[in-house]
Amino acid sequence: MNYNILLALLIIVFGVSCDSQKTVVSTAPSAPPMVLKKNQKPKNIILLIGDGMGLTQITAGMYSQGNSSELERFKCIGLQKTYADNDVITDSAASATAFSCGVKTYNNAIAVDKDTMPVKSILKYAQDNNMSTGLVATSTIVHATPACFFSSNKSRRNYEEIAVDMIGSGVDFFVGGGKKFFDRREKDERNLISELENDGYYVSHFAEQDIQELTPSLDKKFGYLTADKDPIPVSGGRDYLIPASKMALEYLDAKSKDKGFFVMIEGSQIDWGGHANLLDYVVSEFIEYDKVIGMALDFAEKDGNTLVIVTADHETGGLAIQPGSTMDSLKAAFTTTKHSGTMVPVFAYGPGANNFQGIYENTEIFEKMKALLQSEE
Numbered sequence: 001m002n003y004n005i006l007l008a009l010l011i012i013v014f015g016v017s018c019d020s021q022k023t024v025v026s027t028a029p030s031a032p033p034m035v036l037k038k039n040q041k042p043k044n045i046i047l048l049i050g051d052g053m054g055l056t057q058i059t060a061g062m063y064s065q066g067n068s069s070e071l072e073r074f075k076c077i078g079l080q081k082t083y084a085d086n087d088v089i090t091d092s093a094a095s096a097t098a099f100s101c102g103v104k105t106y107n108n109a110i111a112v113d114k115d116t117m118p119v120k121s122i123l124k125y126a127q128d129n130n131m132s133t134g135l136v137a138t139s140t141i142v143h144a145t146p147a148c149f150f151s152s153n154k155s156r157r158n159y160e161e162i163a164v165d166m167i168g169s170g171v172d173f174f175v176g177g178g179k180k181f182f183d184r185r186e187k188d189e190r191n192l193i194s195e196l197e198n199d200g201y202y203v204s205h206f207a208e209q210d211i212q213e214l215t216p217s218l219d220k221k222f223g224y225l226t227a228d229k230d231p232i233p234v235s236g237g238r239d240y241l242i243p244a245s246k247m248a249l250e251y252l253d254a255k256s257k258d259k260g261f262f263v264m265i266e267g268s269q270i271d272w273g274g275h276a277n278l279l280d281y282v283v284s285e286f287i288e289y290d291k292v293i294g295m296a297l298d299f300a301e302k303d304g305n306t307l308v309i310v311t312a313d314h315e316t317g318g319l320a321i322q323p324g325s326t327m328d329s330l331k332a333a334f335t336t337t338k339h340s341g342t343m344v345p346v347f348a349y350g351p352g353a354n355n356f357q358g359i360y361e362n363t364e365i366f367e368k369m370k371a372l373l374q375s376e377e
């Protein structure tokens with residue numbers, strides 16, 4: 001048997017690692033290819049959650065922007081099972097608890113188990129490793145997905161209680177809506193913006209200045225509230241996600257020095273387009289989020305020591321692309337105004353990305369990240 005045939009057979013039998021140096025090659029024109037050592041663990045983890053971003057949302061967004069998506073740059077791809085402890089159809093709270101804390105729980109739970117006992121999030125584990133941490137969302141910052149990283153509460157609706165948990169959370173950088181839950185509270189007179197300032201934060205908001213006018217100082221933690229309640233859709237003029245994500249990566253990278261950082265950036269409103277059964281809303285939110293994905297990949301390629309994970313908490317709307325569609329003019333059908341129970345994809349790039357292949361429970365996202373956080377010293 002000649003050598004080439006033997007090599008081909010070996011590749012068929014054993015496969016090629018999707019995060020090996022050979023298969024992870026930069027597609028950005030200016031970025032150098034990343035070089036991975038065997039069993040290397042990432043210094044930084046960027047977790048990108050497209051809320052309600054199922055395969056059809058991705059497909060529709062990709063076709064709508066010239067049959068192209070930054071997601072095509074990933075080679076390590078898996079599928080996760082999204083069901084909650086008490087329902088095949090999860091909500092964002094149970095699913096976020098699953099991937100942030102590693103437990104299946106009931107719908108509405110914010111980082112508590114099915115007995116309402118608090119569970120520890122990956123962000124807190126990152127802090128144990130002296131990593132810098134950040135959260136960016138296009139919902140309020142107290143909404144289910146970001147909340148599950150810094151708060152624990154028996155109900156996602158307790159927005160004012162969740163906001164209190166930001167005090168003392170140690171989160172270095174946060175950007176999202178929901179200012180009224182901090183400084184115009186119904187249940188008490190507390191001004192959490194002042195309390196955050198006393199807790200070492202620089203805090204600003206939409207009514208004071210545009211986030212793009214700010215340069216956060218590394219001497220302070222940074223918080224910026226983008227709206228009084230829910231931020232508006234990108235089609236209505238919301239424009240902070242991309243600059244806030246860029247700022248988060250630069251700030252956390254500089255602040256963390258050699259310790260690394262963990263950041264979760266959520267494209268919250270892909271879900272809201274699904275609930276509204278509006279394809280244009282889904283697609284416009286995806287297209288903006290796709291740019292964040294590209295930015296994260298560019299950062300990771302340049303850095304060479306950053307793991308990027310992109311996934312969703314669930315699919316929303318039971319969306320299908322219908323016969324009669326063209327790429328320029330998609331005909332969509334939604335089967336529900338709620339979430340659906342389908343598996344959702346997971347995309348991973350960088351050191352440890354290999355672990356995210358296959359089909360697994362949403363809680364495994366947490367387990368895999370936690371295993372990669374543990375230092376080898």
Ligand SMILES: [Zn+2]
Pocket residue numbers: 052092271272275316339
């Ligand atoms: Zn939803």
